Amino acid sequence: MKVLMKGNEALAEGAVRGGAYLFAGYPMTPQSEIMEYLSVRMPELGRIFRQTESETASIFTVYGARQAGMRTFTSSSGVGMSLMQEGISGMCAKSIPGVFANVQRCGPGLGFALEGQGDYLRDTRGGGNGDYRVLILAPNSVQEMMDFAYESFELAEKWKNPVEILSEGKIGQMVEPVELPEFKETKRVVDGMDGVPKKILLDHDDPEFGLKIAKKIEAMAEEEQRWESYLTEDAETIFTAYGIPSRTARGAVDKLRAEGERVGLLRVISAWPFPVKGFAQLPDTVKRILTIESCVTPQMAEDVLITAKKVMHLRDAEVYSLCSGPVAAKVGEIMQKYYQIKEDPQKEAISIIPNKAEPFNRAEL
Amino acid sequence: MAELLIDKELCKACGYCIHFCPKEALSFSEEMNQKSYTPVQVDKEKCIFCGTCYTVCPDTVFEIRA
Amino acid sequence: MAVQRKRPALLKDNSWCAGCGHGLFTRLLHESLEELGYDNNYICVDGVGCSSNYFAATTLGSAIESHHGKAPTIARGVKLARPETMVFTYQGDGDAYVIGLSETLNAAHFADPITTFVLNNNNYGMTGGQMSWTSLPGQVTTTSKAGRDPETTGMPLDPLKMAAQEERVAFAARAALNSPKNINLAKKYIKKALELQVKEEKYAIVEMLSPCPTDWNLTPVQAIRWIEEEAVKYYPLGVLKDTTEGGGA
Numbered sequence: 001m002k003v004l005m006k007g008n009e010a011l012a013e014g015a016v017r018g019g020a021y022l023f024a025g026y027p028m029t030p031q032s033e034i035m036e037y038l039s040v041r042m043p044e045l046g047r048i049f050r051q052t053e054s055e056t057a058s059i060f061t062v063y064g065a066r067q068a069g070m071r072t073f074t075s076s077s078g079v080g081m082s083l084m085q086e087g088i089s090g091m092c093a094k095s096i097p098g099v100f101a102n103v104q105r106c107g108p109g110l111g112f113a114l115e116g117q118g119d120y121l122r123d124t125r126g127g128g129n130g131d132y133r134v135l136i137l138a139p140n141s142v143q144e145m146m147d148f149a150y151e152s153f154e155l156a157e158k159w160k161n162p163v164e165i166l167s168e169g170k171i172g173q174m175v176e177p178v179e180l181p182e183f184k185e186t187k188r189v190v191d192g193m194d195g196v197p198k199k200i201l202l203d204h205d206d207p208e209f210g211l212k213i214a215k216k217i218e219a220m221a222e223e224e225q226r227w228e229s230y231l232t233e234d235a236e237t238i239f240t241a242y243g244i245p246s247r248t249a250r251g252a253v254d255k256l257r258a259e260g261e262r263v264g265l266l267r268v269i270s271a272w273p274f275p276v277k278g279f280a281q282l283p284d285t286v287k288r289i290l291t292i293e294s295c296v297t298p299q300m301a302e303d304v305l306i307t308a309k310k311v312m313h314l315r316d317a318e319v320y321s322l323c324s325g326p327v328a329a330k331v332g333e334i335m336q337k338y339y340q341i342k343e344d345p346q347k348e349a350i351s352i353i354p355n356k357a358e359p360f361n362r363a364e365l
Numbered sequence: 366m367a368e369l370l371i372d373k374e375l376c377k378a379c380g381y382c383i384h385f386c387p388k389e390a391l392s393f394s395e396e397m398n399q400k401s402y403t404p405v406q407v408d409k410e411k412c413i414f415c416g417t418c419y420t421v422c423p424d425t426v427f428e429i430r431a
Numbered sequence: 432m433a434v435q436r437k438r439p440a441l442l443k444d445n446s447w448c449a450g451c452g453h454g455l456f457t458r459l460l461h462e463s464l465e466e467l468g469y470d471n472n473y474i475c476v477d478g479v480g481c482s483s484n485y486f487a488a489t490t491l492g493s494a495i496e497s498h499h500g501k502a503p504t505i506a507r508g509v510k511l512a513r514p515e516t517m518v519f520t521y522q523g524d525g526d527a528y529v530i531g532l533s534e535t536l537n538a539a540h541f542a543d544p545i546t547t548f549v550l551n552n553n554n555y556g557m558t559g560g561q562m563s564w565t566s567l568p569g570q571v572t573t574t575s576k577a578g579r580d581p582e583t584t585g586m587p588l589d590p591l592k593m594a595a596q597e598e599r600v601a602f603a604a605r606a607a608l609n610s611p612k613n614i615n616l617a618k619k620y621i622k623k624a625l626e627l628q629v630k631e632e633k634y635a636i637v638e639m640l641s642p643c644p645t646d647w648n649l650t651p652v653q654a655i656r657w658i659e660e661e662a663v664k665y666y667p668l669g670v671l672k673d674t675t676e677g678g679g680a
Contacts, residue, residue: 022511022512024508050507050511052537053533053534053537054533056501056504057501057533057537060498060505060508061507061508061511062508063505064476064495064504064505064506064507064508064509064512065509065511065512066512067495067505067508068474068508068509068513068516069513070511070512072508086498189512189513375444377448377449377450378449379644379651379652380450380651380652381450381651384652385610385611402449413433414433416436419436420611420614420615421455421610421611421614422454422455422458423445423447423450423451423452423453423454423455423458424445424454425438425442425454425458427436428437428438429433429435431433431434
C-alpha cells in the first residue's frame with residue numbers, strides 16, 4: 001500500500017526504517033521538515049533526536065556517536081553543509097560510516113534557498129580538506145529519497161566510509177506516493193567492539209594509511225557506480241542529468257522521440273563514483289552529449305567531459321551543458337537547446353556562460 | 366622497609382621534586398638518561414617516604430613501596 | 432610514615448615537555464579512574480593541541496581524536512551511544528575557551544552527563560606559544576611580542592564562570608597544578624567531577640592552571656611560581672559551583 005509523503009519526510013522515515021538510532025540536526029530551509037518529522041518519530045520509537053547548536057555540532061555529534069558504534073545521521077543544505085565539511089573530512093579520515101543528506105540549494109553564499117543543484121562539484125570531490133571521496137546517491141523521486149536513506153547505513157558500513165544523499169530542495173518539498181519498506185533491526189550500538197574500543201581510533205598513525213584510503217576509493221569507484229539508461233540503444237544525442245532535471249530530460253526524450261529524433265537519457269544515480277561504466281555502454285552512434293543541471297555554472301558537465309575522454313568511442317562526441325539556474329530546465333527549454341546544438345554545433349561546448357537563454361530571467365522564458 | 370623507586374628513563378629533570386622535597390633528599394645526578402636529561406637521584410638516608418615527589422612529578426618517575 | 436604510591440597502570444612514557452602540567456593531569460586522571468573502577472571503561476575525547484599527546488601517553492587507553500574545539504560535541508555523541516561508559520573531554524584553553532567556546536558553553540547548556548577538563552596554560556602550547564584569550568595583560572607571546580594589550584585584544588576570558596552560570600551544571604571548579612597542596616586539590620575536583628557523571632548523570636567542568644615552561648620561556652620552577660604570583664590574579668582558584676550536598680557555592 002502506498003502512502004502520500006513529502007520528500008524530506010520520506011527521507012527521514014527511510015532512515016528510521018533503515019536503522020538510524022540518532023539524528024542530530026539544525027534547522028535550515030529547504031530540509032527542516034526532516035528534523036521536524038524526526039523530533040516526533042525518534043522518541044516515538046525510543047530512539048534519540050537532538051537539535052544541536054549548529055551544523056558543525058550536528059556533524060560532530062554524529063561523528064562521536066557513530067565512532068562509538070551507533071547508527072546516526074544528519075542533514076542540511078547550503079551553507080549548513082559547508083559548516084559540516086570539517087566533520088565529513090574527519091569521518092573519512094577515521095573510516096566512520098556516517099550518513100548525511102544534502103537537500104541542495106543553488107548559488108554561492110546563502111544562495112537561492114528553495115531549490116537547485118549547487119553542490120555537485122564540492123560534494124563529489126569530497127568537500128573538505130584532504131583528499132577523500134564520499135559515496136553519493138542522488139534520488140529523483142520521493143520514493144528514492146526513502147529507498148536511498150533506507151539502504152545508506154548498510155552501504156556506509158560496508159565500505160566504512162560516509163554516504164551522502166545528494167537531494168535538492170524540489171524533491172524535499174514535493175509530495176508523491178511511496179511504498180514503505182520493512183523496518184530493519186537496530187539497536188543502540190551496532191558495531192565497534194565488545195565493550196569499549198581500545199586504541200582503534202587513530203588510523204592516520206598507520207604508515208599505510210594513505211595507501212589504504214586510496215585502495216578503498218578505487219574499490220568503491222569500481223563497485224558502486226549506478227545509473228539508468230532510457231532509449232539509448234540507437235541514440236545520436238544523449239541527455240545526462242541527475243535529480244529533478246533527469247525527470248524533465250526524460251520528458252524531453254519522449255517528446256523528441258515522437259518527433260523522430262534519436263535521443264536518449266543517461267540518468268546519473270551515483271554522483272560519486274561517477275558512472276563511467278554507464279557511458280561505456282552507450283552505443284557508438286552517439287554524436288553529442290548534453291548535460292542538464294539546475295545550477296549556475298557547469299558542474300556535472302565537467303565529469304561528463306572527463307568521462308567522454310575515458311571512453312574510446314565517445315572521444316569525438318561533442319559535450320554540451322545546459323545550466324538552468326536554481327529552477328530545473330523545462331521540457332521545452334531542453335528541446336530548444338537540443339535543436340540549437342544539433343543544427344549549429346559549437347566549438348566551445350562547455351563554457352562558463354552557461355545558457356544563452358539567460359536562466360535567471362524566468363519571466364522572459 | 367619502605368622503598369622509593371625511581372625510573373630514571375622517565376625523568377625529564379624538571380626539578381619539581383627537588384624543589385618541593387621537605388628533606389632535601391633529592392638532587393640531579395651527573396649521568397644522562399636516554400632522553401639526555403640528568404635524572405633525579407635520592408639520598409636514601411634522608412628520604413622519609415612522604416610521597417611529595419610522587420605528587421608533583423609530571424612524568425610518574427617515582428613509586429613508593431611500603 | 433611511609434605512604435604507598437603506585438604509577439597508574441595505563442600510563443607510560445609521555446612526550447610532553449619537562450615540567451608540563453599535562454603529565455600531572457593525566458596521572459591525577461588515571462588515579463581517579465582507577466579509584467572509581469572505570470580505568471577499563473572510559474573514552475577520552477582529546478582536544479587538539481598538547482592534549483592530543485594523551486593518546487600516546489597511555490598503553491591501552493581509549494581516546495577519540497577530535498577537531499579543534501569540537502571535543503564536547505563528539506563526547507555528547509559518544510555518551511549517547513554508550514551511556515554506561517565514562518566519557519570526558521580533555522582540552523586546552525585554546526581549544527575549549529577560544530575556538531571551542533561555543534561547544535564548551537553549549538555542553539554546559541545541554542548538560543549531557545559528560546565531564547570537561549580544561550588545562551589552562553594561558554597560551555597556545557603546541558603551536559609554539561601564541562596568544563590565547565586566557566593570556567594575561569602584558570603577557571609576552573609569539574603573537575603579542577610587546578605583551579598582550581587589553582585595549583586591542585581584550586581582557587583574559589573566563590568561560591568557566593560562564594559555564595558555572597548554566598542551570599544544569601553540577602560542578603565547576605578551578606585548581607592549579609603548581610604545588611603539592613594544589614595538585615591534591617585538583618585530584619579531588621577531578622574525581623568528584625567524574626563521580627558526578629557516573630553516579631548522578633550530571634555535567635561537570637574542571638579547569639586547571641597548568642605550567643608551560645617551554646612557551647613561557649621560564650624554568651619549570653619559575654613557571655609554577657608564575658602561576659602562584661600572576662595567573663591566579665585573573666583566574667582565582669576554588670569551587671565556582673557545587674550543587675551536591677554539602678557543596679555550597
